[in-house]
Amino acid sequence: MEIDVVLPCLNEEAALPWVLGRMPSGFRPIVVDNGSTDGSAKVAAGLGARVVSEPLPGFGAACHAGLTAATADVVCVMDADASLDPEQLPRVAGPVLAGAADLVLGRRVLRPGASWPLHARLGNAVLARKLRRRTGAGLHDLGPMRACGRAALLGLELADRRFGYPLEMVLRAGAAGWRIAEVEVDYLARTGRSKVTGTVRGTLRAIGDMRRVMAGKGGTA
Incomplete structure (x- = not known):
């Protein structure tokens, strides 16, 4: 079975060769160029990935x-900054393919050189605790590497278009009675600076988006 891998991309020209070069057989990368000003789209296309442009x-x-x-029945989502290893996608997609889970998140395990600021880890832990109470799922991380069924995910009709999207996915999946699981994945040294925790503005915006989603107010661009 082939699996589509969605890779949101904003100026990841330097990371893409490593990321796409480690994509496992049967996992088809879809690089979504979200307004890059470098050569990300050209690099991705040159390496054989399908490139989709999203100006919003x-x-x-x-x-x-x-x-x-x-178009695949099962899709994965992961960051394109080389902080996650595509070779570990099968362990995330495996429970979905086996019918043992409806949504699987990769629980990040810090490896040497990885950048995960303390404030970001604490915020993530607080969110995970709230998600455990809301969904009943044994989550410890709002992991950015995930897998689920494509049609089912579209059926959740996620509304947030900013940083609240990953959180809304878990909340709506839990409300829909999905079986949610997590598996451990390595968290590596990213290439370049994080678009979220790498700046104060990015961190504050992400917090605001997630608070809005937790409050049930939805979100747009």
Whole structure:
């Protein structure tokens, strides 16, 4: 079975060769260029990836564009900054393919050189605790590497188009009675600076988006 892998991308020209070069057999990369000003789209296309352009800025907008472009029954989503190893996608997709889970998140395990600031880890832990209470799922991380069924995910009708998208996915999946699981994946040294935790502005915007989603107010660009 072939699996589509959605890779939201904003100026990841330097990371893409490593990321796409480690894509496992049967996993088809869809690089969603979300307004890059470098050569990300050209590099991705040159390496054989399908490239989708999404001019509306926002992580959720990029994910949604990739999801609607996908055709496989099962899709994965992961960052394109080399902080996650595509070779570990099978362990995330495996429980979905086996029918043992409806949504699987990769629980990040810090490896040497990885950048995960303390404030980001604490915020992530607080969110995970709230998600455990809301969904009943044994989550410890709002992991950015995930897998689920494409049609089912589209059926959740996620509304957020910014940084609240990953959180809304879990909340709506839990409300829909999905079986949610997590598996450990390595968290590596990314290439370049994080678009979220790498700047104060990015961190504050992500917090605001997630608070809005937790409050049930939805979100757009």
